[in-house]
Amino acid sequence: MSLFEIASVHPFFQLVPLVVFLPVLGLLINLLVGKYLGEKGIGAVASLATGGAFAVAVLLAIGLGQVSEGATLTLANWMTVGDFSVNWSFRIDTLSVLMMLVVSGVGMLIHIYSIGYMHSDVRHNEDPGRFRRFFVYLNLFIAFMMVLVSSDNFLMLFVGWEGVGLCSYLLIGFWFEKGADGIGNAKAAKKAFVVNRIGDFGLLIALFLLFHNFGTLNFAEIFEQAPAIAAAAPGAIMAITLFMLLGVTGKSAQLPLYVWLPDAMAGPTPVSALIHAATMVTAGVYLVARSQALYVEVPAAQNIVMWVGALTAFFAATIAVGQNDIKKVLAYSTISQLGFMVTAVGMGATVAGMFHLTTHAFFKALLFLGAGSVILGVEHGHAQANQHAEHGHDSFDPQDMREMGGLRKRMPLTFIVYLLGALTLAGIAPLAGFFSKDEILAAANEKSIAIYALLTAAAFLTAFYMGRQLLMVFFGKPRSVASEKASESPLLVTLPLVVLALLSVFGGALNLPGSHILETWLEHTLEGVTPGHFVLTVALISLAVALLGLLLAWLVYGRKPSFENGQPDPLRKPLNGLFTALENKWWVDELYNTVIVRPYDAVARFSAGVIDQGIIDGLINGMGSMVGSLAKAWRRYQNGYVRSYALTIVVGVVLVITYLVLR
Amino acid sequence: MMPMSYFIGLSILMFAMGILGVLLRRNPLIVFMSLELMFNSANLLFVAFSAYHHVLDGQLFVFFVMTTAAAEVAVGLALIVAIFKAKRTIDLDQMSSLKG
Numbered sequence: 001m002s003l004f005e006i007a008s009v010h011p012f013f014q015l016v017p018l019v020v021f022l023p024v025l026g027l028l029i030n031l032l033v034g035k036y037l038g039e040k041g042i043g044a045v046a047s048l049a050t051g052g053a054f055a056v057a058v059l060l061a062i063g064l065g066q067v068s069e070g071a072t073l074t075l076a077n078w079m080t081v082g083d084f085s086v087n088w089s090f091r092i093d094t095l096s097v098l099m100m101l102v103v104s105g106v107g108m109l110i111h112i113y114s115i116g117y118m119h120s121d122v123r124h125n126e127d128p129g130r131f132r133r134f135f136v137y138l139n140l141f142i143a144f145m146m147v148l149v150s151s152d153n154f155l156m157l158f159v160g161w162e163g164v165g166l167c168s169y170l171l172i173g174f175w176f177e178k179g180a181d182g183i184g185n186a187k188a189a190k191k192a193f194v195v196n197r198i199g200d201f202g203l204l205i206a207l208f209l210l211f212h213n214f215g216t217l218n219f220a221e222i223f224e225q226a227p228a229i230a231a232a233a234p235g236a237i238m239a240i241t242l243f244m245l246l247g248v249t250g251k252s253a254q255l256p257l258y259v260w261l262p263d264a265m266a267g268p269t270p271v272s273a274l275i276h277a278a279t280m281v282t283a284g285v286y287l288v289a290r291s292q293a294l295y296v297e298v299p300a301a302q303n304i305v306m307w308v309g310a311l312t313a314f315f316a317a318t319i320a321v322g323q324n325d326i327k328k329v330l331a332y333s334t335i336s337q338l339g340f341m342v343t344a345v346g347m348g349a350t351v352a353g354m355f356h357l358t359t360h361a362f363f364k365a366l367l368f369l370g371a372g373s374v375i376l377g378v379e380h381g382h383a384q385a386n387q388h389a390e391h392g393h394d395s396f397d398p399q400d401m402r403e404m405g406g407l408r409k410r411m412p413l414t415f416i417v418y419l420l421g422a423l424t425l426a427g428i429a430p431l432a433g434f435f436s437k438d439e440i441l442a443a444a445n446e447k448s449i450a451i452y453a454l455l456t457a458a459a460f461l462t463a464f465y466m467g468r469q470l471l472m473v474f475f476g477k478p479r480s481v482a483s484e485k486a487s488e489s490p491l492l493v494t495l496p497l498v499v500l501a502l503l504s505v506f507g508g509a510l511n512l513p514g515s516h517i518l519e520t521w522l523e524h525t526l527e528g529v530t531p532g533h534f535v536l537t538v539a540l541i542s543l544a545v546a547l548l549g550l551l552l553a554w555l556v557y558g559r560k561p562s563f564e565n566g567q568p569d570p571l572r573k574p575l576n577g578l579f580t581a582l583e584n585k586w587w588v589d590e591l592y593n594t595v596i597v598r599p600y601d602a603v604a605r606f607s608a609g610v611i612d613q614g615i616i617d618g619l620i621n622g623m624g625s626m627v628g629s630l631a632k633a634w635r636r637y638q639n640g641y642v643r644s645y646a647l648t649i650v651v652g653v654v655l656v657i658t659y660l661v662l663r
Numbered sequence: 664m665m666p667m668s669y670f671i672g673l674s675i676l677m678f679a680m681g682i683l684g685v686l687l688r689r690n691p692l693i694v695f696m697s698l699e700l701m702f703n704s705a706n707l708l709f710v711a712f713s714a715y716h717h718v719l720d721g722q723l724f725v726f727f728v729m730t731t732a733a734a735e736v737a738v739g740l741a742l743i744v745a746i747f748k749a750k751r752t753i754d755l756d757q758m759s760s761l762k763g
Contacts, residue, residue, distance in 0.1 A: 640759025647686055 001073055009071045012063035015056050016073050016090040019100055019146045022052040027139035034132040043115030046135035050111050050142050054104035060097045068524045070094065072152050072220075086217060091152035095525040098354060098518075099149035099286055102361045106278045107142050109496040113369050114138065114270040116492030120376050121268055125175055134174065134268065141167035145279055149286060154207050154217040157287070161251065162200065164280045169193040171271040172264045179266055188266035195260040199250015203287075206243035209236060223293035230297035241294055241301035244287065245308065252284025253335045254312045254342055259589055261335055265327040269372030272327060277334045277368050278361040285338065285357050288345040292526055296348060305346030306447070310454040313339030315586075317461035321468070321571070322582025325399045326371045329469050333425065334364055336458055340440050343451060349443035350526050351511070351519050356436035358518075359507045363424040363433055366500035370418035373489040373497065374473060375399055377411050381485035396482065401472040403483060408474040410486040413494050415474050417501040422470050424504040426463035427546040432507030434543065439511070442538045459542055463549025471557040670711035677704035689755050691743050695736060702732045 006013045026049025034042045064070055070093035078086045114134065122128045144167060148160025173189030180187075207217065213229055213236045214222050230237045248254060253261035264276045275281070288295060288305060295302050313336045320332035337360050344353030378398040397403065408415040424433040437459060444452040478484035488494070511518035513534030556570050572579045581587070637648075677700050684697025706725045713721030747753050 638762055640762030641756070642758070643686055643755065650682055650686070 001071055003073065006071050006073045010063040010067045012059040013067075013071050013073065013092055015059055016092055016150065017075055018056045019053045019060075019090075019104065019150060020143050022049045022056070023139040023143040023146065025049060027136045027143070030132055030136050030139070034136070039115070039119060039128075039131050042132050042135050043111070043118075046139050047108060047111040047115070049139055050104055050108045053142060053146065054101070054108050057097060057100035057104050060092055061101060064092065064094055064097055064524075068094070070097075070524070078155070083215065084211070086153055086155045088156060089152040090150045091219065092150075093525040094521050095286075095290065095354070096149050098358065098521070100146060102282075102358055103145045103149065103279045104142065106361050106365050106500075107138075107145075107274055109499055110270050110274040110278070110365060110369065111135070111138060113273075113372070113493055113496040114268075116490050117270055117369075117372055117376065118268065119492075120379070124379055125178065130174070134171075137167055137170050137174070138270075138274070141171070141275060141280070145283075148283055152219055154210060154219070154222075157290075158203065158207060161203065161247075161283060164275070164283065165193065165196045165200065165251070168196070168264065168275050168280055171275060172267040174268055174271065175266075185266040188260075188263035192260040192264050195257050196250045199247045199257055202243045202246025202250070206240050206247065209240045209243065213237075213240070219290065223291075226293045226297055234298065237294055238298045238301055241291070241298055242304065244291060244294075245301070245305055248284030248288055248305075248342065249308065250284075251287075252281050252338050252342060254284070254308050254339060255315060258312060258316065258335045259592060262328055262331040262585070265325070265331050269327065269368060269375060272331070273365045273368030273372070276331070277364040281334065281338055282341065282357045282361070285341040285345055285353055288342065289350045289354055289526070292345070292348070292350050295346070302346050302348060306343050306451060307346075309339045309342030309344070309346055310444075310451045310458075311339070312336065313343060313458040314454045314461070315339075317458040317465070318582055319585045320465040321461060322569075322579055322585075323465075324401050324569075324583075325397075326374060326401050326404075326469065326473060327368070327399055329401075329465055330364070330367055330371060333367075333462065333465065336462060337364065337425070339458070340437060340455065343455065344440045344443060347443050347447045347451075349440065351522050352436070352439035352443050354522060355511045355518050356440055358510060359424070359432035359436040359504070362500055362507045363421045363431075363504040366417060366421040366497060366504050367425065369493075369497055369500065370414055370421055371399075373414045373493050374404070374407060374411065374418070374486075376489050376493065377407065377414070377486035378404060378482050380487050381410075382482035384485045384487075385481040396480075398482065401469065403480040404473045404478070405476040405483055406474070406478040407483055407486055410478075410483070411488045413488060414497065417494075417497040418474070419470065420501045421504055422466040426466045426550060427459055427542055428550075429539075429543050430508060432504050432510075434539075434546075435508035435512065438534075438539050438542050441542050442535045445535065445538050456542065456545055460545045460549045463546040464553050467550040467553025468557050471553060475558060667711065667715055670707060674704040674708045674711075677701070677707065691739075691753050691755055694755065695739055699732060699736070702728055 001009070003014050026046050029045050029049075030037070030042050034045070037045065070091070073090045073092065074087045075090065076088045078088050080086075118131055118134050122131045122134075141164060144160050144163030146160070148157055148164060151157040151160060169189050169192060172192050173186050176186040176189065177183075179185035210222060211217055213233060214225055216222060226237070246257075249257045261276055261281065265272050267276070295305065316332045316335035316339060320329050320336065323329045323332060337356070341353045341356050341360070344350070344356060375398045382396055382398060420431070424431040427434045427437045429435075441452060441455055441459070444455050478486075509515075509517075569579065575582075584590075637644075681697045681699075681701030681704065684700065685694050688694055688697065706728055709721040709725045709728070713719065743753055746758065750757060
């Protein structure tokens with residue numbers, strides 16, 4: 001539909017291009033005239049751009065409330081090759097608008113938070129000029145994310161998919177000259193990009209296969225034909241869904257490609273919150289949810305997706321237990337929670353997955369931003385401590401939880417919101433995380449007992465590591481001068497935290513058992529959605545497990561003071577070697593290094609050194625030097641005397657004539 | 664009528680003298696004159712064969728050659744003047760700046 005036609009469906013629908021163009025406008029303003037705006041101005045422009053996109057998304061949601069089947073707006077034709085045509089179209093349906101609301105809503109809050117956070121961060125890192133760059137990247141990310149979720153075909157989705165990957169790369173490497181050896185952050189960014197490439201390769205293959213089998217990349221057309229094609233060529237759909245899964249494991253950080261996400265914490269904290277927790281990493285979940293019509297045709301692929309998700313959920317949760325970096329814990333927690341979502345969409349419990357995606361966006365953004373606030377406070381305390389005493393140690397890491405402790409008195413507001421976020425993540429009723437996680441667990445209970453057990457174990461570990469983190473960061477006595485002198489963050493930082501905390505607390509209302517708002521909302525888009533039912537035993541078990549986890553955390557970390565004067569982790573003794581394994585993330589990075597990276601490196605080195613520089617360059621250089629030496633030999637005859645040239649001609653003519661005569 | 668071989672012999676003699684002059688002399692003016700000698704040895708043959716075969720083509724061609732020679736001399740003399748202005752000499756042995 002064109003702009004004019006769509007207005008007759010619902011007047012709000014014609015606003016949909018603005019969800020992309022407002023962030024683009026924001027970034028253009030900041031890019032071109034941001035220099036003269038000052039930090040407040042830059043932040044305001046970027047936040048308003050995202051807030052505008054949020055407002056448009058709200059209007060779209062209102063429109064969808066009246067015209068629930070939505071519409072598709074074609075903005076431009078991208079390419080037409082024979083029968084194959086791709087448009088830049090915006091698909092307005094309940095699923096895409098839900099994603100838009102989450103992305104722009106959480107995004108807006110994080111933009112506001114970033115004004116306060118980056119103000120300190122750029123000064124801490126001694127380059128205030130990068131303030132503007134940060135917001136340009138952030139707006140670019142929002143724009144690409146909107147392209148991703150609003151697309152009506154796989155190719156535009158892929159454009160957004162790659163775009164957000166690019167933004168992720170740029171923002172992980174935002175302080176590219178910092179980190180271990182001065183290239184730590186740049187390496188992390190590179191790792192994220194390369195690992196994502198592997199996933200993107202899978203998605204690309206899936207797109208090629210889709211085009212090959214369906215002759216189109218349009219969502220509606222593909223999903224319509226899916227049953228027929230699945231009957232004709234089940235293997236093709238299987239391959240498509242599995243290659244798509246590879247893309248999902250890359251972008252949504254699932255086994256085996258999750259390794260980039262923990263390293264991505266090298267980016268500034270708002271980036272971790274926005275991109276690496278709330279929005280971009282959920283793109284994979286969105287993709288599976290969107291392609292549900294394909295997945296339901298091949299139960300085997302669904303099973304694989306489900307197992308990948310469940311294993312990731314459990315595996316990452318174990319690693320989170322052994323981490324000491326406040327952001328690393330949250331990173332592994334994110335991977336684990338993404339595992340929950342992937343399991344859900346793999347089981348066909350799409351609504352549960354999207355529900356958890358939404359609530360997770362709230363509370364994980366809250367936790368990351370809270371962690372950012374803690375880091376700011378500790379950095380501030382560290383700076384103050386160094387002001388008074390000269391003995392400050394330079395290797396101080398403001399993210400190390402072993403150096404914190406007792407922060408609840410120094411940063412009361414941050415403590416309260418962080419507590420709420422942690423309890424939500426742990427799944428304590430009646431906070432949002434309880435309902436969304438419970439819905440997934442209930443669905444898993446019906447599907448497979450093994451999956452259910454894995455997820456419940458993951459939920460237990462989640463409660464445990466969140467309890468551990470809370471106790472290490474906020475309780476006990478301060479374990480360093482920095483945390484003793486830590487101070488509460490400014491209002492600009494804490495205000496978004498409060499809003500997110502409210503969302504985390506009340507977000508469960510989106511899909512309460514009995515009301516099912518999200519269910520009825522999404523059933524216009526997703527086929528075969530059935531109201532997930534509330535199983536009391538499952539809910540009670542998950543609540544009990546969560547409480548048990550928190551209790552155990554208190555027994556281990558809260559009862560008696562730990563970590564005093566460099567004491568080892570109290571878990572180390574009972575778990576012994578296991579804890580070392582957890583601390584070292586099961587040595588997965590090392591495994592990948594030995595099995596993939598090093599051999600690949602060796603092959604690359606061989607290709608570059610022996611094949612390229614040796615054989616190919618040798619051939620070319622050999623030809624060059626051959627011509628050179630030949631010319632060097634012959635230049636003696638080019639002596640500049642016309643007479644000798646003439647002599648050559650004469651001799652030549654004589655020879656030719658002699659030949660002609662004597663022939 | 665004189666036998667044809669006389670003309671051919673004279674022409675060969677003139678051409679050989681021209682070649683030797685071009686190859687051996689260092690004065691460009693002499694070289695030019697030697698060149699003219701070669702042109703005219705060719706002209707001589709043209710005319711001789713033209714008369715021998717009773718065809719006018721050869722004589723016609725001689726005019727072309729003469730024109731070309733005149734033009735060539737004009738250009739050549741101009742070059743010599745230019746070279747003399749630049750180098751203060753017209754010795755051909757001094758002119759080897761284009762050597763490789």
